[in-house]
Amino acid sequence: MSRFLFREVKPMLASVADEPFDDEDFLFEPKWDGARMFIHKQGERLEAFTRSGRRVTDKFPELKEAVSAIRAKEAVLDCEGICLNDGRAAFDDIAYRLRLGDPRRIAAAVRSHPAAWIAFDVLETTEEHLREPLLVRKDILRESILSSERLAACAFMPGLGTALYAWTKERRMEGIVAKRRQSVYRPDVVSADWIKVKHPIEIDVIILGYQTVPVFALVIGLHFRTVRFKPVGLVESGLGEEQREAFLDIARSLLTNKEGPTQWLRPELCCRIEYRDRSDRHELGRTTFIGFLPDKRADECAWTY
Structure with a gap:
């Protein structure tokens, strides 16, 4: 049988x-x-x-x-x-x-x-x-x-x-x-x-917030057809000490509420990352920071279908 x-x-x-x-x-x-x-x-x-x-x-x-x-x-x-x-x-x-x-x-x-x-x-x-x-x-x-x-x-x-x-x-x-x-x-x-x-895939994302414990990480998000500013993952690697300090200095003027380990920000900053994994719900994994995008608007950071 x-x-x-x-x-x-x-x-x-x-x-x-x-x-x-x-x-x-x-x-x-x-x-x-x-x-x-x-x-x-x-x-x-x-x-x-x-x-x-x-x-x-x-x-x-x-x-x-x-x-x-x-x-x-x-x-x-x-x-x-x-x-x-x-x-x-x-x-x-x-x-x-x-x-x-x-x-x-x-x-x-x-x-x-x-x-x-x-x-x-x-x-x-x-x-x-x-x-x-x-x-x-x-x-x-x-x-x-x-x-x-x-x-x-x-x-x-x-x-x-x-x-x-x-x-x-x-x-x-x-x-x-x-x-x-x-x-x-x-x-x-x-x-x-x-x-x-x-293959690593590059994508431009919105910085929705950050965490400092257990390690420093950016909370990133994207726009989708049916939802805006959807969180899609964390970025822990690739961000140097000077970049982290510069980011935190800018982020002070964008602070909103804090929930658990996440300090949320007004979604005005963008950055470029690469990722290697993606779940069925578009959660990005094995992410690496590439660089900040000071001239990018948050409205432009959308998932490509």
Whole structure:
């Protein structure tokens, strides 16, 4: 009896590195900016689940086209659901698709924000494959899928992580994932055998406030379509002592209320940062300060869709 078919699966997760590398013991894949999903198939039945176990099949009528692309009678595939925008995966578009519930809006979104799936691993066919090496699972995956407009096996490059990292940067992709050739699939584990290396992204943000404990940090925000001055994270690294002192001197005239560790300011100052992580709620992580923007207006600091 299958352990995973049409059941919740906890994905294997990658650890993090800042710089790409070359290593013949690893395969390197492009990192797609989408939503992690599992596609389950048995006969003509096909279901899709998010990484949290939520069934989302009805949100994606396109999945009906993916059934014929899976040659295996039974399969559980680890995939990235994506929506392409100007030739590259756009996270906000797949997130929009996942929010929809009304059948009429879903039908319209199939035309305006069509979805596809990139499969990068296989957990089961008619037998379980978790304990088999990654290279073996890649062969099984390739044999199990007939690539189509809706579903395709993820391409990979043996050994050459730096070249693939440069290639993905040119195409404004999210980064790369390095995977040890002999790695087994370990559900619900952050593994050193899988390593994601993301491209840093620069963005101009509003300084909403600051904290001094446990360390000094800027509280940053952005404007979105439905909300203004939304806090999106903290910036702790990259700010030198002289810059910090100059900022605090200017901030004295902008103080408003204080809540817990955060001293809020009138939102009049802007700065440029880079980030490497972004949550589903647009919370920015692994941030680094680049510089203050004295000529930038807060109204100009908005999330780009």
